[in-house]
Amino acid sequence: MKKWLLVLAMGTRVATAQSTEPVAYRLDQAPVRLAPGIETAEAAIRALQQRLSARLFEEMKKGGPTQAIAVCRDEASALTAETARTQGVSVGRTSQRLRNPGNTAPSWATRFVEAAGGKKATSVDALVLDLGDRVGVLRPISTAAPCVQCHGAAERLSPEVRAFIKTAYPKDRATGFEEGDLRGFIWAEAPLGPAPWDSPVLSPS
Numbered sequence: 001m002k003k004w005l006l007v008l009a010m011g012t013r014v015a016t017a018q019s020t021e022p023v024a025y026r027l028d029q030a031p032v033r034l035a036p037g038i039e040t041a042e043a044a045i046r047a048l049q050q051r052l053s054a055r056l057f058e059e060m061k062k063g064g065p066t067q068a069i070a071v072c073r074d075e076a077s078a079l080t081a082e083t084a085r086t087q088g089v090s091v092g093r094t095s096q097r098l099r100n101p102g103n104t105a106p107s108w109a110t111r112f113v114e115a116a117g118g119k120k121a122t123s124v125d126a127l128v129l130d131l132g133d134r135v136g137v138l139r140p141i142s143t144a145a146p147c148v149q150c151h152g153a154a155e156r157l158s159p160e161v162r163a164f165i166k167t168a169y170p171k172d173r174a175t176g177f178e179e180g181d182l183r184g185f186i187w188a189e190a191p192l193g194p195a196p197w198d199s200p201v202l203s204p205s
Helices: 002-019 032-063 065-074 076-087 110-115 145-151 159-168
Strands: 023-026 090-094 127-130 134-142 182-191
Touching (some): 032 065, 032 076, 065 076, 065 159, 076 090
Antiparallel strands (some): 023 127, 090 182, 127 134
């Protein structure tokens, strides 16, 4: 009897542990009930991409890749925090090979970030995770041609870039990428919000 109870208890713990794992969907296959949260998360992702990309390309034109790296070091965290505050969500960038140690993935995204290491960006799907009362969106970042000036093979980087990275990011792991490689992810976590078919309850007049 005791042995049966122990097995039952162990089975209950396993089931509970498994049930806490968030369910993941491809972005284009996510349930309609997650749509409000996805829309909010996607808006935050777009806002962060646009703001950060604009600053990077602006400084790249002015002073080359070292000034772009300086934007990542000096401005990216503040831009991310401001975007999160404005959009009312959590948002950020992460990678399986980090340059900034502060950009670690949220717990719900970690296994997907690690599993995607070494892949081409075109082979990695954007994902949606059902977090209960929240929704997580994870979008791959492709290594574009200009990116290899800062993230390419270490031996191909200019001496100035190598020196700047060594000073700015002593624990850098974000080199060795080629154009088209998956360089990381941009993510957002947003409140689920009301389902599309929900409507306010009207009181009788």
